[in-house]
Amino acid sequence: MTLKKVAIIYNDDMDMMLGKEHNIASWEGVIDTAKTVEAALKSEGLSVAIIPLRDKVEGFIKTIKLENADIVFNLCEGAMGRSVFEMNVAAVLELFGFRFTGSGPLTLGLALHKARAKGILAYHAIPTAGSFVISTPNSELPAPNSFPLIVKPVQEDASIGIDKDAVVKNMAALKKRVDYVIKNYKQPAIVEEYIDGREFNVAVIGNNRPKALPVSEIDFSGLSENNPKICTYEAKWVTDSPVYLKTPPVCPADISKELEQELFSIAVKAYNALGCRDYARVDMRMGKDGIPKVLEVNPNPDISPNAGFARSAAAGGLDYSQLILEIVKMAHNRYQDTEQ
Numbered sequence: 001m002t003l004k005k006v007a008i009i010y011n012d013d014m015d016m017m018l019g020k021e022h023n024i025a026s027w028e029g030v031i032d033t034a035k036t037v038e039a040a041l042k043s044e045g046l047s048v049a050i051i052p053l054r055d056k057v058e059g060f061i062k063t064i065k066l067e068n069a070d071i072v073f074n075l076c077e078g079a080m081g082r083s084v085f086e087m088n089v090a091a092v093l094e095l096f097g098f099r100f101t102g103s104g105p106l107t108l109g110l111a112l113h114k115a116r117a118k119g120i121l122a123y124h125a126i127p128t129a130g131s132f133v134i135s136t137p138n139s140e141l142p143a144p145n146s147f148p149l150i151v152k153p154v155q156e157d158a159s160i161g162i163d164k165d166a167v168v169k170n171m172a173a174l175k176k177r178v179d180y181v182i183k184n185y186k187q188p189a190i191v192e193e194y195i196d197g198r199e200f201n202v203a204v205i206g207n208n209r210p211k212a213l214p215v216s217e218i219d220f221s222g223l224s225e226n227n228p229k230i231c232t233y234e235a236k237w238v239t240d241s242p243v244y245l246k247t248p249p250v251c252p253a254d255i256s257k258e259l260e261q262e263l264f265s266i267a268v269k270a271y272n273a274l275g276c277r278d279y280a281r282v283d284m285r286m287g288k289d290g291i292p293k294v295l296e297v298n299p300n301p302d303i304s305p306n307a308g309f310a311r312s313a314a315a316g317g318l319d320y321s322q323l324i325l326e327i328v329k330m331a332h333n334r335y336q337d338t339e340q
């Protein structure tokens with residue numbers, strides 16, 4: 001099977017999403033990523049089609065079939081405005097027999113569910129922050145050992161539902177935030193021990209022997225005291241906001257060889273534990289005990305040229321179009337291996 005044509009799919013559904021923070025800037029971000037991936041693949045000599053997924057799944061599938069591409073580049077982070085449908089898109093691709101980049105539905109679903117993912121990581125002795133989940137508003141909450149804590153929607157991504165009030169310092173604030181998350185995001189809230197240390201992102205690439213790329217660190221030192229040192233939705237997406245500008249990534253991170261090796265090893269273990277394919281990014285924070293804790297595994301990380309994954313790849317010697325081509329080739333080889 002030769003590799004000539006790629007169909008890039010992405011979810012064009014930001015206007016259907018829950019929560020009040022979505023704005024045109026983050027919506028345009030998804031389309032921009034599809035366009036930069038298209039440009040990268042074209043520069044590598046491939047022919048490309050871009051197919052948005054809005055609300056008509058049948059038409060979407062028909063268009064992918066008509067394009068008759070060798071590989072589908074899956075940039076869908078959800079569907080119909082819901083992050084939980086991210087796995088369904090991969091499941092449908094699988095059912096229709098399309099060959100596609102990135103992780104399969106089980107991995108996407110598990111990784112999005114922060115509590116389930118932590119269960120699997122814990123089984124593999126990979127350190128994570130202590131946590132509990134609350135599913136209904138006005139619940140009796142367990143008395144935590146200590147504060148601060150951080151409250152997040154249990155099945156979201158991209159810092160959706162994470163703003164400066166997500167970090168809570170007392171019982172009253174915790175109750176209020178848990179109820180806010182459950183009502184506003186229509187899902188349980190996960191309450192986690194707040195890890196007050198350096199934040200690292202490790203990009204991992206590959207299949208049989210996945211490899212970690214140079215570590216990236218978020219520099220929170222410019223943030224004022226009244227902002228918690230976390231990547232809120234605003235810090236991630238609102239590019240002209242002070243918190244975005246004051247949380248620059250540093251890649252490669254200024255860390256010792258020993259710490260680098262430790263982060264690499266945890267990241268690759270976490271990647272394997274969740275069954276990631278082709279590429280993923282593992283987010284970690286350094287605990288006060290000197291042990292890095294995995295916050296989450298992102299099997300479908302942002303791969304736009306200005307996001308962390310591409311930055312780490314560039315620091316590791318892979319320029320943008322090489323990275324995108326490499327992802328397509330890894331997926332392509334996987335199907336060659338299984339179909340012969």
Ligand SMILES: Nc1ncnc2c1ncn2[C@@H]1O[C@H](COP(=O)(O)OP(=O)(O)O)[C@@H](O)[C@H]1O
Binds near residue numbers: 156196229283285
């Ligand atoms: N337990 C935690 N301790 C400290 N900061 C956290 C914790 N969990 C999340 N954060 C902060 O919130 C950001 C987003 O959380 P994360 O779990 O990665 O969710 P998302 O899937 O939305 O990216 C992280 O990058 C980090 O800055």
Ligand SMILES: [Mg+2]
Binds near residue numbers: 159283296
């Ligand atoms: Mg994250």
